[in-house]
Amino acid sequence: MSSLWVELEQFLNEIEKPARYIGGEDGMICPEHSPEKASWLLIYPDTYEIGLPNQGLQILYEILNERDDSVAERSYAPWVDMSREMRKRNIPLFSVDTHRPAEDFDILAFNLSAELVYTNLLECLDLSNVPLYSKDRNEGHPIVIAGGHCTYNPEPFADFIDLAVLGDGEEVVGEISEIFSQWKSEPQAEMNRKELLQKFAELPGVYVPSLYEATFSNGRLVSISPKAEKNIPNIVEKRTISDLGAWPYPKNQLVPLTEVVHDRLNVEIFRGCTRGCRFCQAGMITRPVRERPQEQVVSMVKKGLERTGYDEVSLTSLSSADFSGIENVVSEVMTQDGCSPVSLSLPSLRVDAFTVGTASQMQQARRTGLTFAPEAGTWRLRQVINKLISDDDLFGAVESAYSQGWRRVKLYFLIGLPTETDDDTLGIVRLAEKTLEIGRKYHKNPSVTVSVGGFVPKPDTPFQWFGQNTEEELLRKIYLLRDAAKKVKGLKLKWHDSRATVVEGILSRGDRRLAPVLEKVWKMGGVFQEWSEHFNVDLWKTSMDEEGLLIEDFSYRHRELDEVLPWDHLSAGLHKDFLWQDWRDALDNLGLEDCRWTPCYDCGACTGYGIEHVVASAVPPAGGSQGTGVSLIQENEIKVAISQPEKVNGLQVSGVNE
Amino acid sequence: MRCLRVRYTKLGKIRFIGHRDVARIWERSLRKANIPVLYSQGFSPHPRISFGLALPTGFESEAEYVDVYLGEDFFLDAFDEKIIQENINKALPSGMDVLAIGIFPTSGDSLQEAVDACVWEVRVSGTSFEEFEVIRKKLFSSDSLSIERERKGKILVEDVRSQVHSMDITEDHIDGVTILTELGTKPRVLRPTDLLKRINSELRTIRVLRKEQLTLQGNQRIEPLSIELHPAAPAEVLA
Structure with a gap:
């Protein structure tokens, strides 16, 4: 079929980082298209470097290409210099695999994992010559699908997509392919586009926004419910695969020719998290916990290293140190045959239950930084957010890191959390100061980098009712921290732009009234808003004003239990009364133990879907289920979490104060 | 200590990756090929490999070089140049292919210091x-x-x-010519594109291909690794 490569190579030399557009990765699939197969273009609406490593996209890429009724290729948002040149030369968005035009695909499927990329969705549609609004598309246009964590509240971009898929995509992409390939092979007059969408809407986990009516009254959402059609569920439940072991993907992880983020072998060891951090949407919406069998993890790592030539592997999950038998896996991976050293990293939320003794063992090839995420400056506030790490847990972890040769430690915090006082905020600097004090026992000039993000309340979390801190309040707290940090030698403070936090807040809990706002921001050139060099808060404020919408109303005000939330018709399986109770507990400074080893709180994630947590170990890991109350120093081993600086999207827009 | 010197190509789509990307690809490919590269010492050890003159992104080449530092153990009993080469070729991405391979002492100048001139083939329109x-x-x-x-x-x-040093027309086309030119690299590299732009701003370069990297000694032009002296195994053996 048609490839745009000949046209592209004429000018790629004049484009920044042309390697973004050439494909050619090890693991790339150049599928054979045919009329009876549903052809998917999987689009990550951010740069190639950010999008390529995305595991979700790579998993679906392989699954769709293994099927008989579908093929899949990939695309990423072209950087601004490229899109300018493409428009000038009339070149549409294209796949990197075979450089096929986007408009030649049946399905454009977007992975949305952060709010600030929403305008890039519009940009990619426009570059694909596809009408922005779902209502303006006809039988000749591709179906536009969104997946990823942002689909738990797709309302702000609901008018631009044909369907959203909630939850795990492994099974549902096949069901969509089946329906589509059948539709393609039958005379299409039998079923028009609307009927096709209706058919998709009958699939569990699929939400078709155009079949639902959002009603507003006095500037408030009063209901979202199905229009007249039959068989459209009142509430769309997310999809959950019960056995991760049945899906050992990606089998051939893409190895890019050029540098990308997370440039290493990534093996997902479990999905879901029950630590119950109340600010964390990922932890809430991906329940229950489903572990990959240990032997499969080990074999995926070994095969992966052999095939890719990487010397670094990351065992990914929301909190990898919580994996049952993690010690076994680590030692098996580290003692494997091979002539070159290997580094292992465990992105993890724990600062409490893992041996730093293994940290130096884990990082043979090269030592990456150690990042700990206490998230809040005081124990009281950490109880509010249910991140149950005591000061001593942190100091023990830090001590072992410094004592084993690390000179730099990173700490990650949120500001603007519920019930936060200035004493809590300043507690961040006190923790950093104490950390440096410990460091001086081992090094002349230890350093600590403190990264501070502004808290954005997310749907399907206990904090979904919380009124976000205003831009001014966040800025005030940043200045408070900056002034205090200035007095501490060796402390480097970085912060997320509070203006970006405001925009994230609007979109996080926004509704359909934001569609024209997104369109306006995009029209004024507001793409790549997650990149500090392109972020422009004025575009957002102007567009909100023009639409008569108030930031206060979307972000800053507290919600009540009886308010209709824009995602009430979508379900991550969590009971609303569980979330509300957890919200009240938070306000009472009450922590909640991890339910893997304590009685069920009936959050709804397991019972609703008839799935149990799949955990190999019946006992909680050392340090206790949440690390509370148990001495972390046992038999000279100091427990700690090892993690990589992962917050790529979140920290792009940031300030630095040295 | 000796090194394995490899001459390889950079042709086709892969011409759009940068020099640092090439280095990373080599590190991975050598691991895939199970070649026990020596590592630097220290807190953050790196494999010891060094390259010839960097090739600008977008240029193609038939004369890229890499020196891979290896311990003496590597050259004992089981050493087989052909197998090594086959394994490296399998590990490299499409567009990067081994043209020649040889073993050198590591005492001399580094590749970058040793190269005095490059020969370029340029398609000009x-x-x-x-x-x-x-x-x-x-x-x-x-x-x-x-x-x-x-x-x-x-x-x-x-x-x-x-x-x-030299510039000759080798082919005549409807919209231009192909030239072959030898350009000195000292004190600093002269790119054929910069040269052509300078001598006539109307000229446009469509394709630039590095044919040789050379060390000059008197009238002698010495290749770091001549294909004639160290030929790569024929392609059918590699399959």
């Missing part, structure tokens, strides 16, 4: 055989050719005439 011939003669009849180059944020004017 926006001219004709006759017109380019005039341009070429004018260039060789003049004693100096100043070029503005940026270095550390400052614009420097440098005379590069002596760096243009």
Whole structure:
């Protein structure tokens, strides 16, 4: 079929980082298209470097290409210099695999994992010559699908997509392919586009926004419910695969020719998290916990290293140190045959239950930084957010890191959390100061980098009712921290732009009234808003004003239990009364133990879907289920979490104060 | 300590990746090929490999070089150049292929220091055989050719005439010519694209291919690794 490569190579030399557009990765699939197969273009609406490593996209890429009724290729948002040149030369968005035009695909499927990329969705549609609004598309246009964590509240971009898929995509992409390939092979007059969408809407986990009516009254959402059609569920439940072991993907992880983020072998060891951090949407919406069998993890790592030539592997999950038998896996991976050293990293939320003794063992090839995420400056506030790490847990972890040769430690915090006082905020600097004090026992000039993000309340979390801190309040707290940090030698403070936090807040809990706002921001050139060099808060404020919408109303005000939330018709399986109770507990400074080893709180994630947590170990890991109350120093081993600086999207827009 | 010197290509789509990307690809490919590269010591050890002159992104080449440092153990009993080469070729991405392979002592100059000149084949458009011939003669009849180059944020004017060793038309096309030119690399590399732009701003380069990297000794032009002396195994053996 048609490839745009000949046209592209004429000018790629004049484009920044042309390697973004050439494909050619090890693991790339150049599928054979045919009329009876549903052809998917999987689009990550951010740069190639950010999008390529995305595991979700790579998993679906392989699954769709293994099927008989579908093929899949990939695309990423072209950087601004490229899109300018493409428009000038009339070149549409294209796949990197075979450089096929986007408009030649049946399905454009977007992975949305952060709010600030929403305008890039519009940009990619426009570059694909596809009408922005779902209502303006006809039988000749591709179906536009969104997946990823942002689909738990797709309302702000609901008018631009044909369907959203909630939850795990492994099974549902096949069901969509089946329906589509059948539709393609039958005379299409039998079923028009609307009927096709209706058919998709009958699939569990699929939400078709155009079949639902959002009603507003006095500037408030009063209901979202199905229009007249039959068989459209009142509430769309997310999809959950019960056995991760049945899906050992990606089998051939893409190895890019050029540098990308997370440039290493990534093996997902479990999905879901029950630590119950109340600010964390990922932890809430991906329940229950489903572990990959240990032997499969080990074999995926070994095969992966052999095939890719990487010397670094990351065992990914929301909190990898919580994996049952993690010690076994680590030692098996580290003692494997091979002539070159290997580094292992465990992105993890724990600062409490893992041996730093293994940290130096884990990082043979090269030592990456150690990042700990206490998230809040005081124990009281950490109880509010249910991140149950005591000061001593942190100091023990830090001590072992410094004592084993690390000179730099990173700490990650949120500001603007519920019930936060200035004493809590300043507690961040006190923790950093104490950390440096410990460091001086081992090094002349230890350093600590403190990264501070502004808290954005997310749907399907206990904090979904919380009124976000205003831009001014966040800025005030940043200045408070900056002034205090200035007095501490060796402390480097970085912060997320509070203006970006405001925009994230609007979109996080926004509704359909934001569609024209997104369109306006995009029209004024507001793409790549997650990149500090392109972020422009004025575009957002102007567009909100023009639409008569108030930031206060979307972000800053507290919600009540009886308010209709824009995602009430979508379900991550969590009971609303569980979330509300957890919200009240938070306000009472009450922590909640991890339910893997304590009685069920009936959050709804397991019972609703008839799935149990799949955990190999019946006992909680050392340090206790949440690390509370148990001495972390046992038999000279100091427990700690090892993690990589992962917050790529979140920290792009940031300030630095040295 | 000795090193394995490899001459390889960079052709096709892969021409759009940068020099640092090439280095990373080599690190991974050597691990895939199970070649026990020596590592530097220290907190953050790195594999010891070094490259010839960096090739600008977008240029193709038939003369890229890498030196891979290996312990003596590697050259004992089971050492087989052909198998090594086969394994490396399998590990490299499409467009990067081994042309020659040899074993060298590591005492001499590094590749980057040793190279004095490069031979380039350039497909030029926006001219004709006759017109380019005039341009070429004018260039060789003049004693100096100043070029503005940026270095550390400052614009420097440098005379590069002596760096243009030769330039010949090798093919005539409807819209231009193909030329072969040898350009000196010292004190600093002269890119064929910069040279052509300087001598006539109308000229456009479509394809640039590095044919050789050379060490000059008197009248001798020495390749770091000649394909004739160290030929790669024929392709069918590699399959």
